[in-house]
Amino acid sequence: MSVPPPIEVRGLRKLFRQTTSGQEVVAIERLDLTIAPREVVAIVGQTGCGKSTFFDLMIGLEAPTEGSISIGDKTPHGDFDHFRGRIATVFQQDRLLPWRSALDNAKLPLELIGIPEAEQRERALSWLKRLGLGHFINAFPHELSGGMRQRVAIARAFAVQPDILLADEAFGHLDEVTAAELRETFLALARECGSTAILITHQLEEAIGVGDRVVVFGKSAKLLADIHVAQWPKSKYALLREAIQSTLQSNKPDPRLKRLGVKPARKKKN
Amino acid sequence: MPHEELGASAPGLKFPRQTFISLLVFAIAWQALSYLAPSLGIPPFAVPSLVRIAKSIGTITPIDIAVTLARVIGALIASFLLGLALAMAMYNSETLEKYLHPIIRLFMAVPVVSWILFAVLWFPGVEFRIGFVLVVVCGPVFLVDTLDAMRSVPRELRHMMQSFRPTTLQYFIKLMLPAIVPTIFTSWKVNISLAIRVVTIAELVGAVTGIGHQLSVAQELFSVSDVFAWTIVLVALLFLLEAIVSRVETRLLRWRI
Numbered sequence: 445m446s447v448p449p450p451i452e453v454r455g456l457r458k459l460f461r462q463t464t465s466g467q468e469v470v471a472i473e474r475l476d477l478t479i480a481p482r483e484v485v486a487i488v489g490q491t492g493c494g495k496s497t498f499f500d501l502m503i504g505l506e507a508p509t510e511g512s513i514s515i516g517d518k519t520p521h522g523d524f525d526h527f528r529g530r531i532a533t534v535f536q537q538d539r540l541l542p543w544r545s546a547l548d549n550a551k552l553p554l555e556l557i558g559i560p561e562a563e564q565r566e567r568a569l570s571w572l573k574r575l576g577l578g579h580f581i582n583a584f585p586h587e588l589s590g591g592m593r594q595r596v597a598i599a600r601a602f603a604v605q606p607d608i609l610l611a612d613e614a615f616g617h618l619d620e621v622t623a624a625e626l627r628e629t630f631l632a633l634a635r636e637c638g639s640t641a642i643l644i645t646h647q648l649e650e651a652i653g654v655g656d657r658v659v660v661f662g663k664s665a666k667l668l669a670d671i672h673v674a675q676w677p678k679s680k681y682a683l684l685r686e687a688i689q690s691t692l693q694s695n696k697p698d699p700r701l702k703r704l705g706v707k708p709a710r711k712k713k714n
Numbered sequence: 715m716p717h718e719e720l721g722a723s724a725p726g727l728k729f730p731r732q733t734f735i736s737l738l739v740f741a742i743a744w745q746a747l748s749y750l751a752p753s754l755g756i757p758p759f760a761v762p763s764l765v766r767i768a769k770s771i772g773t774i775t776p777i778d779i780a781v782t783l784a785r786v787i788g789a790l791i792a793s794f795l796l797g798l799a800l801a802m803a804m805y806n807s808e809t810l811e812k813y814l815h816p817i818i819r820l821f822m823a824v825p826v827v828s829w830i831l832f833a834v835l836w837f838p839g840v841e842f843r844i845g846f847v848l849v850v851v852c853g854p855v856f857l858v859d860t861l862d863a864m865r866s867v868p869r870e871l872r873h874m875m876q877s878f879r880p881t882t883l884q885y886f887i888k889l890m891l892p893a894i895v896p897t898i899f900t901s902w903k904v905n906i907s908l909a910i911r912v913v914t915i916a917e918l919v920g921a922v923t924g925i926g927h928q929l930s931v932a933q934e935l936f937s938v939s940d941v942f943a944w945t946i947v948l949v950a951l952l953f954l955l956e957a958i959v960s961r962v963e964t965r966l967l968r969w970r971i
Contacts, residue, residue, distance in 0.1 A: 503876075503877045504879075505873070505876055505877065524879060525879060527879060528878070528879040529879075531877075531879075532877075532878070533874070533877040533878075535870070535873075535874060537870060539870050539871060539873075539874035541871065541888075541889070541892070542969055542970075543892045543893075543895070543967075543969045544892075544969075552878065552888065553878045555884075555888065556878050556879065556880050556881075556884055556888070584969045586969070586970075
């Protein structure tokens with residue numbers, strides 16, 4: 445598989461205008477971030493910090509107000525069609541189409557990129573089998589459990605073997621055991637496919653457990669910390685968790701992160 | 715088992731015991747009234763016996779049934795396609811929706827009889843008149859239902875679909891159309907009933923064929939049994955069409971809980 449292009453976020457700013465009051469709301473103040481090919485990055489932040497806006501901007505469904513997101517030499521919003529089959533998403537809820545069977549749901553992105561029917565079936569089937577759903581390919585979503593539905597959603601995302609995988613609170617609504625199991629599966633598959641993966645979460649354990657890096661967003665997606673988890677011994681994960689928690693609560697980097705050698709967040713470029 | 719469950723198990727085609735009994739009681743009461751009519755001062759022809767009605771049913775001309783059925787089905791298909799196309803255009807263009815919405819409301823407010831009179835005054839051809847009335851009455855119902863259904867497609871599903879970057883055509887074929895199918899079936903059932911009633915009035919006024927025309931002939935001949943016979947045919951036609959739609963609905967929407 446080819447190496448996915450790097451992701452460069454430069455001076456990203458996103459404003460929304462409230463429909464009722466007409467007031468402007470700053471969802472993302474100014475964000476600079478670089479994600480290397482095949483990196484697994486977990487983005488953590490409190491509710492309403494701009495994580496989901498960043499997710500929509502990454503998908504390309506929203507245009508930046510200022511600044512840019514570049515994937516290689518293309519932008520996900522400006523070159524929307526270029527990324528068909530190259531970016532795949534897993535959402536908080538499974539978002540399966542209720543009228544399609546598990547197999548047909550997993551086939552959906554393959555149908556959209558127009559590959560032959562036989563290959564669609566073969567690829568979707570193989571991903572469903574790998575995710576333990578070989579006996580449920582003809583089941584409709586309402587016949588599956590929450591965990592099984594999320595597995596179908598993961599199969600749907602991996603079926604196109606995307607360069608970039610985006611997951612927005614993908615395991616947050618599942619019970620702990622199922623979530624941990626799916627998280628591991630997701631990570632293993634992402635590494636195997638060689639995809640760059642960006643996981644948005646509010647769960648610190650999930651972020652530390654999954655990401656090569658943990659990026660901490662403050663209010664309006666202010667970059668508070670950029671932590672390379674691999675450099676940390678597992679014995680210090682509890683301390684790291686506490687420091688991130690404190691960072692999120694105070695909306696400024698916790699001194700312990702600096703002491704422990706965390707790469708400081710870039711200063712704003714004005 | 716509760717009554718609802720019995721009905722729900724095979725919509726449209728079951729003939730539950732309760733229905734059979736209520737119809738039987740009604741038939742017995744009718745026969746009794748027919749028998750007692752002269753002694754109650756009611757002219758015998760006004761309440762024909764079941765035997766007389768059965769004889770009238772025996773004289774029914776299938777060609778008139780076929781003509782009415784063809785008019786109803788043809789007009790419903792044309793109305794559906796027109797309603798669907800306009801709904802898709804209005805869903806995609808807010809400006810178009812703002813301009814068309816008042817006209818649709820106006821069309822829906824005009825009584826059916828007025829449309830029939832307009833058709834008689836404006837158009838020379840009988841078939842075109844009937845088709846026009848049916849489309850102008852049923853089309854807006856399809857349009858409004860379809861547009862509402864499109865707007866009700868969950869934002870989460872639309873967002874998911876868009877994230878996979880479909881073309882506009884793929885977006886409609888893979889997401890919007892399947893999502894609105896349940897509403898389309900409901901709309902068809904409503905419109906079948908509406909179309910049967912409208913086509914009867916339209917044929918009554920301006921046609922020389924069809925069930926409406928035969929009802930008009932029966933009325934001129936003071937043949938109440940013939941009126942009953944044709945009415946029974948109309949009701950049976952309505953039930954048959956509804957049963958067919960329900961059967962297709964059950965088959966296509968088996969994914970529903």
